[in-house]
Amino acid sequence: xxxxxxxxxxxxxxxxxxxxxxxxxxxxxxxxxxxxxxxxxxxxxxxxxxxxxxxxxxxxxxxxxxxxxxxxxxxxxxxxxxxxxxxxxxxxxxxxxxxxxxxxxxxxxxxxxxxxxxxxxxxxxxxxxxxxxxxxxxxxxxxxxxxxxxxxxxxxxxxxxxxxxxxxxxxxxxxxxxxxxxxxxxxxxxxxxxxxxxxxxxxxx
Ligand code: C5P
Numbered sequence: 001x002x003x004x005x006x007x008x009x010x011x012x013x014x015x016x017x018x019x020x021x022x023x024x025x026x027x028x029x030x031x032x033x034x035x036x037x038x039x040x041x042x043x044x045x046x047x048x049x050x051x052x053x054x055x056x057x058x059x060x061x062x063x064x065x066x067x068x069x070x071x072x073x074x075x076x077x078x079x080x081x082x083x084x085x086x087x088x089x090x091x092x093x094x095x096x097x098x099x100x101x102x103x104x105x106x107x108x109x110x111x112x113x114x115x116x117x118x119x120x121x122x123x124x125x126x127x128x129x130x131x132x133x134x135x136x137x138x139x140x141x142x143x144x145x146x147x148x149x150x151x152x153x154x155x156x157x158x159x160x161x162x163x164x165x166x167x168x169x170x171x172x173x174x175x176x177x178x179x180x181x182x183x184x185x186x187x188x189x190x191x192x193x194x195x196x197x198x199x200x201x202x203x204x205x
């Protein structure tokens with residue numbers, strides 16, 4: 001059995017965490033968990049009228065397959081339920097168990113390196129300016145057929161940043177021992193190459 005090897009990738013919305021995490025997982029043959037999906041699934045159930053704590057405590061795999069999880073409304077709802085300590089506590093064990101599975105795992109989110117896996121073998125903090133992130137998110141939404149405009153998306157990104165960075169429980173911030181990758185001026189391939197090089201160096205240790 002291979003020893004657990006955890007890669008924690010944190011950062012604000014639309015900085016490129018998802019793309020980098022999937023590429024790192026594929027390159028090194030690690031499992032991948034997008035932890036934002038857990039909060040989105042709870043947020044989606046809250047939008048349907050459920051109590052968010054009860055929703056977090058009874059989350060099932062099927063909740064993660066909801067095709068609406070990627071909408072802007074669900075993203076905002078996710079960042080609202082993510083402020084509630086009982087919601088975060090209900091999702092903790094699942095994330096920790098995933099992180100330590102044999103064969104290794106990449107988890108991306110906001111508090112993976114700081115709270116969920118402070119012992120992770122590699123910690124990355126992936127960031128970019130709010131304007132660059134809004135432009136990317138706008139293109140992504142347009143590709144999926146959602147019509148919106150730059151100012152709306154930028155305001156959404158900033159509201160979510162503010163809520164994620166200023167909450168009392170597990171706020172978004174780089175772990176002290178995280179390596180930061182600023183993707184503002186990097187294309188996708190360069191950002192992925194930077195992450196793979198950092199993870200590869202630690203894996204060889
Ligand atoms: O990463 P994504 O944009 O899908 O996350 C949606 C929201 O879920 C974030 O804005 C954040 O509030 C919350 N989240 C969190 N902790 C994580 C992952 C996501 O609080 N580890």
